[in-house]
Amino acid sequence: MDIFEFLVQYWPRILSGVGVTVAQFVLAAILGIAVALTMGLLKLSTNKVLKGFAVTYIEIFRGTSLLVQLYWIFFVLPLFGFSIDKFTAGYVAVGMNIGAYGAELVRGGILSVPKGQWEAALAINMSPAKRMWRIILPQALINMLPPWGNLMIELLKGTALISLISVADLMFVTKQINASTFLSAQAFGIALIIYYILARFLVTPFMRWLERFMARKMGRA
Amino acid sequence: MEDMSGYPHELTGENTPMVSFKNVRKSYGSLVVLDDLDLDVTTGEMVSIIGPSGSGKTTVLRMLMTLEKINGGCIYVDGKPLTHMPKNGGLVPANERHLRERRADIGMCFQHFNLFPHMTALENCMEGPVHVLGISKAEARDRSEELLELVGMINKKDEHPSRLSGGQQQRVAIARALAMRPKVMLFDEVTSALDPEVIGEVTNVIRGLVDEHNLTMLMVTHQMGFARDISDRVCFFYGGKIEEQGSPAELFGNPQRERTQQFLSAVREAV
Ligand SMILES: Nc1ncnc2c1ncn2[C@@H]1O[C@H](COP(=O)(O)OP(=O)(O)OP(=O)(O)O)[C@@H](O)[C@H]1O
Numbered sequence: 036m037d038i039f040e041f042l043v044q045y046w047p048r049i050l051s052g053v054g055v056t057v058a059q060f061v062l063a064a065i066l067g068i069a070v071a072l073t074m075g076l077l078k079l080s081t082n083k084v085l086k087g088f089a090v091t092y093i094e095i096f097r098g099t100s101l102l103v104q105l106y107w108i109f110f111v112l113p114l115f116g117f118s119i120d121k122f123t124a125g126y127v128a129v130g131m132n133i134g135a136y137g138a139e140l141v142r143g144g145i146l147s148v149p150k151g152q153w154e155a156a157l158a159i160n161m162s163p164a165k166r167m168w169r170i171i172l173p174q175a176l177i178n179m180l181p182p183w184g185n186l187m188i189e190l191l192k193g194t195a196l197i198s199l200i201s202v203a204d205l206m207f208v209t210k211q212i213n214a215s216t217f218l219s220a221q222a223f224g225i226a227l228i229i230y231y232i233l234a235r236f237l238v239t240p241f242m243r244w245l246e247r248f249m250a251r252k253m254g255r256a
Numbered sequence: 257m258e259d260m261s262g263y264p265h266e267l268t269g270e271n272t273p274m275v276s277f278k279n280v281r282k283s284y285g286s287l288v289v290l291d292d293l294d295l296d297v298t299t300g301e302m303v304s305i306i307g308p309s310g311s312g313k314t315t316v317l318r319m320l321m322t323l324e325k326i327n328g329g330c331i332y333v334d335g336k337p338l339t340h341m342p343k344n345g346g347l348v349p350a351n352e353r354h355l356r357e358r359r360a361d362i363g364m365c366f367q368h369f370n371l372f373p374h375m376t377a378l379e380n381c382m383e384g385p386v387h388v389l390g391i392s393k394a395e396a397r398d399r400s401e402e403l404l405e406l407v408g409m410i411n412k413k414d415e416h417p418s419r420l421s422g423g424q425q426q427r428v429a430i431a432r433a434l435a436m437r438p439k440v441m442l443f444d445e446v447t448s449a450l451d452p453e454v455i456g457e458v459t460n461v462i463r464g465l466v467d468e469h470n471l472t473m474l475m476v477t478h479q480m481g482f483a484r485d486i487s488d489r490v491c492f493f494y495g496g497k498i499e500e501q502g503s504p505a506e507l508f509g510n511p512q513r514e515r516t517q518q519f520l521s522a523v524r525e526a527v
C-alpha cells in the first residue's frame with residue numbers, strides 16, 4: 036500500500052487522534068501557564084512556607100521523569116482515593132510538569148525587570164499585587180516569551196506520552212494502526228510529519244506572533 | 257524596639273511643617289548613612305539638597321517616598337506620622353496599609369525616569385489615577401492630558417517611552433507623578449541623565465511648578481545655578497548630616513562652614 040492509499044484509508048482515525056493531541060496540548064498549556072505563574076510567584080515570596088512549597092514542587096517535577104509522573108497520577112493516586120479519567124490525567128500530568136519548568140522562566144522574567152519599575156509603581160502608591168500584575172508581569176512576559184516558545188514545543192512532544200495510558204491521541208492511533216496493519220513506515224512516518232507540522236507551523240508561528248504583538252505594545256515595532 | 261514615647265501622634269499648631277524628619281537615622285549594616293537628621297519643610301516650600309556623592313541626599317528622598325525603611329526617629333507628613341502608626345496608645349512601625357494611606361501625599365521623579373515601557377505617555381499618567389485612586393477613565397484622561405499639556409508633551413501622548421528622548425521622558429514622568437495630586441514632590445537628580453541641551457526643558461517645567469502650584473518640593477540636584485534660582489532654601493549635606501542650610505543667597509553667596517566653601521569652590525572649578 037503506498038502512502039496515499041494509506042492516508043485515504045486511515046485519515047479519519049488519524050484526524051481524530053490529532054484532535055485529541057491538540058486538545059491535550061491546549062489544556063496542558065493553560066494548566067502549565069497557571070502552574071508556572073503560581074509557582075514562579077511563590078518561589079519569589081518572602082514567606083518561607085510558600086517559598087518552600089514552590090521549591091519542593093519545582094524540584095520534584097523537574098527532577099523526575101514525566102512518564103513516571105503520568106503513571107503516578109493515573110495509577111497511584113486512585114489507590115489514595117483520587118481517581119481521574121485518563122484524558123484528564125493526561126493533560127494534568129503534562130501541564131504540571133511543564134508548569135515546573137515554566138515557573139523558573141516566570142521567576143527569571145520577574146527578576147529581569149529593572150528595580151526602578153518597582154520603585155516607580157510604588158511611588159504612584161500601587162498595591163503590591165497591582166505592582167506585580169500591571170507593571171512587572173507584562174514586562175517579565177516580554178522577556179520570557181522566547182524560552183516559552185521552546186517550552187511549548189517540549190509540551191507538544193510530551194503529550195505523546197499520554198498514549199501510554201491509552202488516551203486516543205495521535206500517537207495512540209498511530210500505534211493501533213501499526214498493530215493492525217504492520218505498515219510501520221507509513222504509520223510512524225505520518226505521525227512524525229504531523230508532529231513536525233504542529234510544532235513548526237502552528238506553535239512556533241503563534242509564539243512569533245505573540246512576540247511581535249508584545250513588541251508593539253512596548254512601542255518597539 | 258525603639259522607644260517612641262517622645263514622638264507625638266500628630267503635629268498640630270499654626271506652623272505645622274508639611275514634611276518633618278525627627279532624629280531620623282538610616283544605616284546599611286554598619287555604615288551609618290544618615291545620622292539624627294532633623295529637617296522641617298513648610299507647605300509650598302522648595303528645598304534643594306546639595307552635597308558630595310554619598311552624603312545621603314538620595315537616601316533622604318527615598319525614605320520619604322517609603323522606598324527605604326528608617327532605623328530610628330520618625331518622619332511626619334502633613335502633621336501625621338508616615339513611618340509609624342498609632343497603636344495601643346504608642347507609635348509602632350507602619351504596616352503596608354498605613355504606608356499606602358500616607359504615601360498618597362507624596363510623589364517622586366527619578367534620575368532614570370522609570371516610565372512604564374509597555375504604556376504610552378498618556379497611559380503612564382492615567383495608570384495611577386485609574387488603578388490607585390479609582391477615578392473614572394474619562395476623568396483620568398482629562399486630568400492626564402491637562403498635565404501633559406502643562407509639561408509640553410501633549411503632542412506625544414500616544415507614544416511609548418522607547419520613542420521619546422530623555423528630556424521628554426522626564427517630563428512625562430513629572431506629569432505622571434502630578435496626576436496623583438501629591439502634596440509633596442520629590443526630584444532626585446532629574447536632569448543628571450540628560451544631554452545638556454535638553455536639561456532646560458525639564459528645569460523649566462519644575463520652575464513652572466514653583467509658581468503655579470502650592471506644592472511642597474524637595475529636590476536633589478547637582479545644578480547649583482538652578483538650585484540658586486528656584487529654591488526657598490538650600491541644604492548642604494555632608495557625611496549624612498546637614499552641614500549648613502540657608503537661603504540660596506546666604507548659602508551660595510556667603511557660606512559659613514569650611515566644607516560648604518570647599519564643596520562650592522570645587523563645583524565651580526569643575527564647570
Ligand atoms: N542599598 C544600599 N546598600 C548599601 N549602601 C547603600 C545603599 N544605598 C546607598 N548606600 C550608601 O549610602 C550612602 C548614601 O547614599 P546616597 O545614594 O544617599 O548618596 P547621594 O548623596 O545621593 O550620592 P550621589 O550624589 O552619588 O547620588 C552611600 O555611601 C551609599 O554607598
Ligand SMILES: [Mg+2]
Pocket residue numbers: 313314315445476
Ligand atoms: Mg543620589
